[in-house]
Amino acid sequence: MMYSQEQGLEAVNPKAFGKVAVLLGGCSAEREVSLASGSRVFEALQRSGVDCCLIDPVEGLVSQLAEQKPDRVLIALHGPRGEDGTVQGLLDQMDIPYAGSDIMSSALAMDKYRSKLLWQAVGLPTPDFMLIEHEASLECCAEILPAFVKPSLEGSSVGVTRVDREQDLFPAWEQASEYGGSVLVEKFVxxxxxxxxxxxxxxxxxxxxxxxxxxxxxxxxxxxxxxxxxxxxxxxxxxxxxxxxxxxxxxxxxxxxxxxxxxxxxxxxxxxxxxxxxxxxxxxxxxxxxxxxxxVGLDFEALVLEILKSSLSPARQKGAALKGSKELVQEESEAH
Structure with missing residues:
Protein backbone atom coordinates (compact mmCIF):
# COMPACT_ATOMS: atom_id res chain seq x y z
CA MET A 1 0.00 0.00 0.00
CA MET A 2 1.50 3.32 -1.04
CA TYR A 3 0.33 6.86 -1.61
CA SER A 4 -0.86 7.28 -5.18
CA GLN A 5 -1.02 10.68 -6.83
CA GLU A 6 -3.71 9.31 -9.14
CA GLN A 7 -5.92 8.48 -6.13
CA GLY A 8 -4.87 11.47 -4.05
CA LEU A 9 -3.63 14.71 -5.53
CA GLU A 10 -6.04 16.48 -7.87
CA ALA A 11 -5.80 20.04 -9.07
CA VAL A 12 -7.76 22.39 -6.82
CA ASN A 13 -8.45 26.01 -7.67
CA PRO A 14 -7.10 27.97 -4.67
CA LYS A 15 -10.33 29.98 -4.67
CA ALA A 16 -12.22 26.80 -3.77
CA PHE A 17 -10.87 27.12 -0.25
CA GLY A 18 -12.08 30.67 0.26
CA LYS A 19 -10.26 32.45 3.08
CA VAL A 20 -8.05 30.15 5.16
CA ALA A 21 -6.94 30.89 8.72
CA VAL A 22 -3.75 29.17 9.84
CA LEU A 23 -3.72 28.65 13.61
CA LEU A 24 -0.23 28.67 15.11
CA GLY A 25 1.62 29.35 18.35
CA GLY A 26 -0.74 28.75 21.23
CA CYS A 27 0.30 28.27 24.84
CA SER A 28 1.56 24.67 24.98
CA ALA A 29 5.14 23.55 25.59
CA GLU A 30 5.40 23.15 21.80
CA ARG A 31 4.67 26.81 21.03
CA GLU A 32 7.99 27.52 19.28
CA VAL A 33 7.65 24.48 17.02
CA SER A 34 4.06 25.48 16.23
CA LEU A 35 5.15 29.00 15.27
CA ALA A 36 7.70 27.52 12.87
CA SER A 37 5.20 25.01 11.42
CA GLY A 38 2.40 27.53 11.01
CA SER A 39 4.58 30.21 9.44
CA ARG A 40 5.88 27.76 6.87
CA VAL A 41 2.34 26.54 6.07
CA PHE A 42 1.12 30.13 5.74
CA GLU A 43 3.91 31.03 3.33
CA ALA A 44 3.17 27.93 1.23
CA LEU A 45 -0.51 28.89 1.00
CA GLN A 46 0.44 32.40 -0.07
CA ARG A 47 2.71 31.03 -2.80
CA SER A 48 -0.15 28.84 -4.00
CA GLY A 49 -2.47 31.83 -4.31
CA VAL A 50 -4.72 30.98 -1.36
CA ASP A 51 -6.30 33.89 0.52
CA CYS A 52 -5.03 33.28 4.06
CA CYS A 53 -4.32 34.85 7.43
CA LEU A 54 -2.45 33.94 10.62
CA ILE A 55 -4.13 33.57 14.02
CA ASP A 56 -2.32 32.97 17.32
CA PRO A 57 -4.85 31.86 19.98
CA VAL A 58 -2.94 33.59 22.78
CA GLU A 59 -4.22 36.87 21.33
CA GLY A 60 -7.86 35.76 21.60
CA LEU A 61 -9.00 32.97 19.31
CA VAL A 62 -12.75 33.61 19.24
CA SER A 63 -12.42 37.35 18.65
CA GLN A 64 -9.87 36.85 15.87
CA LEU A 65 -12.02 34.23 14.14
CA ALA A 66 -15.01 36.56 14.36
CA GLU A 67 -12.96 39.41 12.92
CA GLN A 68 -11.23 37.46 10.14
CA LYS A 69 -14.32 35.37 9.17
CA PRO A 70 -12.36 32.50 7.57
CA ASP A 71 -14.12 29.95 5.37
CA ARG A 72 -11.95 27.19 6.81
CA VAL A 73 -9.00 26.61 9.12
CA LEU A 74 -5.71 24.75 8.91
CA ILE A 75 -4.57 23.91 12.44
CA ALA A 76 -0.81 24.06 13.03
CA LEU A 77 -1.11 24.06 16.83
CA HIS A 78 0.85 21.30 18.56
CA GLY A 79 0.09 19.80 21.95
CA PRO A 80 -2.67 20.65 24.44
CA ARG A 81 -5.31 23.23 23.43
CA GLY A 82 -4.56 22.68 19.77
CA GLU A 83 -4.14 19.00 19.08
CA ASP A 84 -6.41 17.60 21.79
CA GLY A 85 -9.89 18.38 20.43
CA THR A 86 -10.27 21.72 22.22
CA VAL A 87 -9.88 23.93 19.16
CA GLN A 88 -11.70 21.40 17.00
CA GLY A 89 -14.72 21.64 19.29
CA LEU A 90 -14.73 25.43 19.13
CA LEU A 91 -14.53 25.39 15.34
CA ASP A 92 -17.42 22.93 15.17
CA GLN A 93 -19.50 25.21 17.37
CA MET A 94 -18.68 28.15 15.10
CA ASP A 95 -19.47 26.12 11.95
CA ILE A 96 -15.97 26.64 10.55
CA PRO A 97 -14.57 23.63 8.66
CA TYR A 98 -11.00 22.57 9.41
CA ALA A 99 -8.46 20.13 8.02
CA GLY A 100 -7.60 16.97 9.92
CA SER A 101 -9.09 14.90 12.72
CA ASP A 102 -12.30 15.74 14.59
CA ILE A 103 -12.86 16.34 18.32
CA MET A 104 -13.04 12.73 19.47
CA SER A 105 -10.12 11.39 17.45
CA SER A 106 -7.93 14.38 18.30
CA ALA A 107 -8.58 13.88 22.01
CA LEU A 108 -7.92 10.13 21.81
CA ALA A 109 -4.69 10.50 19.85
CA MET A 110 -3.41 13.18 22.23
CA ASP A 111 -3.99 10.87 25.20
CA LYS A 112 -1.22 8.28 24.89
CA TYR A 113 -2.73 6.08 27.61
CA ARG A 114 -6.19 5.83 26.06
CA SER A 115 -4.73 5.41 22.58
CA LYS A 116 -2.83 2.40 23.81
CA LEU A 117 -5.86 1.01 25.63
CA LEU A 118 -7.87 1.15 22.42
CA TRP A 119 -5.11 -0.38 20.30
CA GLN A 120 -4.66 -3.11 22.87
CA ALA A 121 -8.41 -3.81 22.90
CA VAL A 122 -8.48 -4.45 19.13
CA GLY A 123 -5.32 -6.56 19.18
CA LEU A 124 -2.80 -4.05 17.82
CA PRO A 125 0.76 -4.35 19.21
CA THR A 126 1.88 -1.69 21.66
CA PRO A 127 4.55 -1.96 24.41
CA ASP A 128 3.48 -2.75 27.98
CA PHE A 129 2.51 0.34 29.92
CA MET A 130 1.22 1.70 33.21
CA LEU A 131 -0.51 4.96 34.07
CA ILE A 132 0.94 6.56 37.19
CA GLU A 133 -1.18 9.20 38.92
CA HIS A 134 0.49 9.07 42.34
CA GLU A 135 4.07 8.60 43.54
CA ALA A 136 3.03 5.54 45.55
CA SER A 137 2.25 3.66 42.33
CA LEU A 138 5.82 3.90 41.05
CA GLU A 139 6.91 0.72 42.83
CA CYS A 140 4.68 -1.25 40.43
CA CYS A 141 6.72 -0.06 37.44
CA ALA A 142 9.94 -1.91 38.25
CA GLU A 143 8.70 -4.99 36.40
CA ILE A 144 8.61 -3.20 33.03
CA LEU A 145 12.01 -1.50 33.23
CA PRO A 146 13.81 -0.31 31.18
CA ALA A 147 11.05 2.08 30.22
CA PHE A 148 10.19 5.57 29.05
CA VAL A 149 8.47 7.88 31.51
CA LYS A 150 6.43 10.53 29.73
CA PRO A 151 3.50 12.92 30.21
CA SER A 152 0.38 11.20 28.90
CA LEU A 153 -0.94 14.40 27.31
CA GLU A 154 2.08 15.98 25.61
CA GLY A 155 3.76 15.58 22.23
CA SER A 156 7.19 16.08 20.60
CA SER A 157 8.79 13.93 23.32
CA VAL A 158 8.33 16.80 25.79
CA GLY A 159 9.16 15.73 29.35
CA VAL A 160 10.27 12.21 28.34
CA THR A 161 13.00 10.33 30.24
CA ARG A 162 14.44 6.88 29.67
CA VAL A 163 14.71 4.99 32.96
CA ASP A 164 16.84 1.86 33.42
CA ARG A 165 17.05 1.70 37.22
CA GLU A 166 14.26 1.67 39.77
CA GLN A 167 15.85 4.50 41.79
CA ASP A 168 15.54 6.81 38.76
CA LEU A 169 11.78 6.38 38.45
CA PHE A 170 10.85 9.11 40.92
CA PRO A 171 12.85 11.99 39.37
CA ALA A 172 11.58 10.97 35.90
CA TRP A 173 8.00 10.87 37.18
CA GLU A 174 8.49 14.25 38.87
CA GLN A 175 9.75 15.80 35.64
CA ALA A 176 6.88 14.37 33.57
CA SER A 177 4.35 15.50 36.19
CA GLU A 178 5.38 19.12 35.68
CA TYR A 179 3.35 19.16 32.47
CA GLY A 180 0.10 18.35 34.24
CA GLY A 181 -2.08 15.26 34.00
CA SER A 182 -1.08 11.65 34.47
CA VAL A 183 2.26 10.06 33.65
CA LEU A 184 2.71 7.07 31.35
CA VAL A 185 5.42 4.50 31.94
CA GLU A 186 6.02 2.53 28.73
CA LYS A 187 8.33 -0.45 28.34
CA PHE A 188 11.42 0.25 26.24
CA VAL A 189 11.68 -1.66 22.96
CA VAL A 296 6.20 10.58 -3.59
CA GLY A 297 6.51 13.77 -5.59
CA LEU A 298 4.59 16.21 -3.41
CA ASP A 299 6.46 19.44 -2.79
CA PHE A 300 5.57 21.46 0.30
CA GLU A 301 2.96 23.62 -1.45
CA ALA A 302 1.22 20.56 -2.91
CA LEU A 303 1.30 18.82 0.48
CA VAL A 304 -0.33 21.77 2.25
CA LEU A 305 -3.09 21.95 -0.38
CA GLU A 306 -3.64 18.20 -0.07
CA ILE A 307 -3.97 18.56 3.71
CA LEU A 308 -6.38 21.44 3.28
CA LYS A 309 -8.55 19.32 0.98
CA SER A 310 -9.79 17.33 3.97
CA SER A 311 -11.67 20.47 5.07
CA LEU A 312 -13.73 20.19 1.88
CA SER A 313 -15.23 16.81 2.84
CA PRO A 314 -19.05 16.76 3.03
CA ALA A 315 -18.96 16.32 6.81
CA ARG A 316 -17.10 19.62 7.15
CA GLN A 317 -19.27 21.69 4.81
CA LYS A 318 -21.34 23.89 7.08
CA GLY A 319 -22.64 27.43 6.86
CA ALA A 320 -20.10 29.87 5.54
CA ALA A 321 -17.77 27.02 4.65
CA LEU A 322 -19.58 26.65 1.35
CA LYS A 323 -18.68 30.18 0.32
CA GLY A 324 -15.43 29.38 -1.47
CA SER A 325 -16.88 26.42 -3.39
CA LYS A 326 -19.99 28.40 -4.39
CA GLU A 327 -17.85 31.26 -5.70
CA LEU A 328 -15.79 28.78 -7.71
CA VAL A 329 -18.90 27.18 -9.24
CA GLN A 330 -20.33 30.59 -10.08
CA GLU A 331 -17.09 31.67 -11.77
CA GLU A 332 -16.94 28.48 -13.82
CA SER A 333 -20.61 28.85 -14.85
CA GLU A 334 -20.05 32.42 -15.99
CA ALA A 335 -16.97 31.33 -17.93
CA HIS A 336 -19.13 28.89 -19.88
Missing amino acids: EGPEFTVAILNGQPLPAIRIESAESFYDYDAKYVTGNTQYHLPCGLSQSKEQELQALALTAFETLGCSGWGRVDFMQDERGRFWLLEANTVPGMTETSLVPMAAKA
Missing part, protein backbone atom coordinates in the same frame (compact mmCIF):
# COMPACT_ATOMS: atom_id res chain seq x y z
CA GLU A 190 15.24 -2.17 21.74
CA GLY A 191 15.60 -1.56 18.01
CA PRO A 192 15.11 0.97 15.22
CA GLU A 193 12.39 3.63 15.27
CA PHE A 194 10.08 4.23 12.31
CA THR A 195 7.35 6.69 11.46
CA VAL A 196 4.62 6.56 8.82
CA ALA A 197 2.70 9.63 7.68
CA ILE A 198 -0.95 9.29 6.65
CA LEU A 199 -2.39 11.59 4.00
CA ASN A 200 -6.11 11.45 3.19
CA GLY A 201 -6.49 7.73 3.84
CA GLN A 202 -3.19 6.60 2.33
CA PRO A 203 0.18 5.91 3.96
CA LEU A 204 3.32 7.65 2.76
CA PRO A 205 6.73 5.89 2.66
CA ALA A 206 8.10 4.90 6.06
CA ILE A 207 11.07 6.79 7.51
CA ARG A 208 13.66 5.18 9.80
CA ILE A 209 14.93 7.56 12.48
CA GLU A 210 18.48 7.26 13.79
CA SER A 211 19.16 9.60 16.68
CA ALA A 212 22.63 10.40 17.96
CA GLU A 213 21.06 10.99 21.38
CA SER A 214 19.99 8.24 23.79
CA PHE A 215 16.60 8.38 22.10
CA TYR A 216 14.64 10.58 19.69
CA ASP A 217 13.76 13.31 22.20
CA TYR A 218 12.77 16.97 21.74
CA ASP A 219 16.38 18.11 21.26
CA ALA A 220 17.02 15.38 18.69
CA LYS A 221 13.94 16.51 16.79
CA TYR A 222 14.41 20.26 16.83
CA VAL A 223 17.72 21.38 18.39
CA THR A 224 20.86 19.32 17.80
CA GLY A 225 20.49 18.75 14.05
CA ASN A 226 22.44 15.47 14.14
CA THR A 227 19.52 13.04 13.74
CA GLN A 228 19.66 10.90 10.59
CA TYR A 229 16.51 10.12 8.61
CA HIS A 230 16.57 7.13 6.27
CA LEU A 231 14.26 7.24 3.27
CA PRO A 232 14.04 4.62 1.82
CA CYS A 233 13.79 3.20 5.30
CA GLY A 234 15.77 0.00 4.65
CA LEU A 235 12.88 -2.43 5.16
CA SER A 236 11.99 -5.01 2.54
CA GLN A 237 8.97 -4.14 0.43
CA SER A 238 6.77 -6.64 2.27
CA LYS A 239 7.85 -5.39 5.73
CA GLU A 240 7.28 -1.76 4.74
CA GLN A 241 3.82 -2.64 3.45
CA GLU A 242 3.13 -4.42 6.75
CA LEU A 243 4.23 -1.31 8.64
CA GLN A 244 2.13 1.00 6.46
CA ALA A 245 -0.97 -1.17 6.86
CA LEU A 246 -0.48 -1.22 10.64
CA ALA A 247 -0.07 2.57 10.70
CA LEU A 248 -3.28 3.13 8.75
CA THR A 249 -5.21 0.68 10.92
CA ALA A 250 -3.94 2.30 14.12
CA PHE A 251 -4.78 5.78 12.79
CA GLU A 252 -8.30 4.83 11.74
CA THR A 253 -8.92 2.83 14.93
CA LEU A 254 -8.66 6.14 16.81
CA GLY A 255 -11.07 7.68 14.29
CA CYS A 256 -8.37 9.97 12.88
CA SER A 257 -8.69 11.40 9.40
CA GLY A 258 -7.13 13.84 6.95
CA TRP A 259 -3.47 13.73 7.84
CA GLY A 260 -1.18 12.67 10.66
CA ARG A 261 1.71 10.45 11.62
CA VAL A 262 2.10 7.17 13.51
CA ASP A 263 5.33 6.26 15.34
CA PHE A 264 6.76 2.76 15.91
CA MET A 265 9.64 0.75 17.32
CA GLN A 266 10.82 -2.51 15.77
CA ASP A 267 12.20 -5.20 18.06
CA GLU A 268 15.02 -7.68 17.42
CA ARG A 269 12.54 -10.21 16.00
CA GLY A 270 11.29 -7.73 13.41
CA ARG A 271 7.95 -7.04 15.13
CA PHE A 272 6.52 -3.51 15.07
CA TRP A 273 5.21 -1.83 18.22
CA LEU A 274 2.91 1.20 18.21
CA LEU A 275 4.05 4.19 20.25
CA GLU A 276 1.66 7.03 19.41
CA ALA A 277 -0.34 8.82 16.74
CA ASN A 278 0.02 12.51 15.96
CA THR A 279 -2.91 14.40 14.43
CA VAL A 280 -1.05 17.70 13.88
CA PRO A 281 2.56 16.72 13.14
CA GLY A 282 5.33 19.25 12.72
CA MET A 283 5.68 21.04 9.39
CA THR A 284 9.11 22.61 9.97
CA GLU A 285 12.17 22.37 7.71
CA THR A 286 13.21 19.10 9.43
CA SER A 287 9.76 17.60 9.97
CA LEU A 288 8.92 14.09 8.83
CA VAL A 289 5.60 14.48 7.00
CA PRO A 290 7.03 16.91 4.38
CA MET A 291 10.01 14.57 4.00
CA ALA A 292 7.78 11.57 3.27
CA ALA A 293 5.54 13.61 0.94
CA LYS A 294 8.55 14.74 -1.09
CA ALA A 295 9.46 11.09 -1.67
